[in-house]
Amino acid sequence: MTTTRRNLLKFVGGGAAGALLTPAPWRLITDAALWSENWPGIPRPARGEIRARFTHCTLCPAGCAVRARCVNSQPVSLTGVKPHPISYGALCPWGIAGHHLPYHPARVRQGPVKEALAAVARAISQRGAGERVAMLDLRPGRTVSWTYRRAMAAIDHGLYLAPRQPAYSVDLAAAQNVVSFGAPLFDGWGTPGNVFAARANFRLVQIEPVESRTAALADVWLPIRPGTEAAIAAALAGETTIAEAARITGAEEEAIGAVKEALGSGPSVVLAADPASPLMSLNAKFKALGHTLIARREAPVPDAWKKAAPINEMAATPDASIRVLLIDESLPGGYVPWQEIQPKLAPNAVVVVFSSSSEGYARHTQYVLPAPVYPEAVEDVGPAIDTVAAVFRIAAPLIAPTVPVVNPGELVARIAGLPQTDALHDRAGAIHKAGRGTLLSYVDGKSTPMKDVKADDFWKTLNQGGCWMDSTEKKAAPGKLEFRASAQQPHDDLPLAVVAAEARRGGLESPLMSKLERESNLRLSANRVALSPADARANGIENGGRCLLETACGRLSVVATIDAGVPAGVVEVAGGPRMADLCGASPRARVVRA
């Protein structure tokens, strides 16, 4: 046989055909796919010992207990703590993805710390008579909140500001009937595990214009015209007739009558989207005080702290009176719209914000200092709105900060000249000294009466995964409930009522959650609004079209989603600081084609 070009090609052809009959090419295809998973730059959790660590989630005031699966010291997944008497082993989707936040690409990574301190010191020394140094704490009730209050007491004309906190807790487990005026009971209102644990025992009537997630899961959804909640409340209280309420709200008379009957038939509680809403006064009428609506209780604090500055609201502060404003936005909390803050600032005010996100007050202030983010920060979490007993639980850090951060509590204490002490440890000492309640350890699931716990063991258990709970034997009625009537200005040129699609207020969100929820439009992203087909048609707006959302506070370019579930006269917007700044102070708007 001679070696010709043709024979050589046939040899190669035979080789190729033969190779297909061997495992080699097929195996190489699989291996190449696996090889591509190991390319440089693809994040891979470290190999190492797998163990469980415990902490508490600080992403909302619920403070759910968290079990972190860690490889070496790196948390790789978060779950709830099953035997927990408050969170019942549940975590919300944000809590499950919380360990992504330290690596968020939009995180504030650096800030002018020295310049901010120098500007604050200069402003304090040069301020005029009556000008105040104020601390705005978006998540009051923490131990660091006491540090802020002590710091403001130590500073001449210091002022501690916080969003109003309800003076009550809601005992859902004791309620047979829950009437909710737009409170997002199943979507961020309280502790998810606790709410769903109590769910089987109460009947929920959800009164709101839009069929929210809570309305969809309620026993009865009572759709009403936006802004007519007070008319229903008046009818339930017997101040007006049911027929009159039906005329104003658009709800059916029978439905309102059924709600009134249910409220009087057993232990009931009335909830409102704004915990300080006058709608909450219905609870007195239906004898909920001391039964389902009880006094909010806090863990004991050291006696020396009781001289701290009182809690004030931004609205009660005189205009142009704040020379220095420090804002702790390190945890998502009750965002105060910037339009409420701005008039209170002196013309040459220095504003410093501690934040991990550039979305909130960072858009308005000169000095943005990077704050630790969950689960880097050492914090404690006070009782949530549905926590009956006083609790003390520490969010022990799971990882060291991934960027250089400033501890807001330490810095404010330094500005005020307070001695640098471990406030959490001091408070734990005060709780131990009080000697009441029990300590639950997550490691072994055991509850131990405090009288049997040594101080060192108490502190150790709190840091390794544990929760102090006060006794719940004595239920007290809350003190005098103070309500805030909403001061809405009528705007004839703003025909649409603004409804926030979720209660979430600020803070970073795991990119995984953004991908799953926002980009797939399961939840509205910050640049989207939802309109009824009728309103969209009237304004010439198409689904997915660009339009302008205009309120009394300004305008924002947004993308419209036309949703037949949104009633006419309503524009649904996302939660978050940007929308709160635009719509928070004046919940009327119009949407026009861009």
Add this chain to the structure above:
Amino acid sequence: MIGGKIAFASGMLVALAGGWLAFPRILYQTRLQPVNFSHKVHADKASAKCEDCHSFRDDGTYAGIPTLDKCSGCHAAAMGTTAEEKNFIDQYVTPNREPQWLSYARQPENVYFSHISHVKLGHVKCEQCHGNEGGTGGLRPYQWDPISGYSRDIWGRPVNRIALRTEGGMKMDDCVDCHRRQGLEYSCLGCHK
């Protein structure tokens, strides 16, 4: 014409030989374990059971390959006269140096596998996935596929993955196949949490 057929057949034969005989030898790199541990000696002479060393922690997680602390509990000093044991004590126990065992069954990081639910609830025998390792007199060499980065045990011993039911493998297909045969549930989130 005949010459062409011979050339084609020759090429085919060369490829078949290369694919079936040479390829598996080229594909895998062989590495030795740090210590030639004998499961058989431990089972026979010390009456050790699998779970004595490969235990579950109190919280249900699987401890996997025992750490040096566990070995040192018995082998702080030599218990026998073998060169392997002397080497182990000199090289690892005395200097307190953890042996870098090569795990035959190491899965990718995106796989969640619960030993306790398979062993305690599903009553799956260790041998079903890991083979009869417990009866061997020494550790077999670790064969590593440098392209995929995984051991040969994950793919399964035969390179063609034919008749795997007797040889075993630990790829996703094998997990799904076993669950399907047993009529058990399987879904993406079961393992890729």
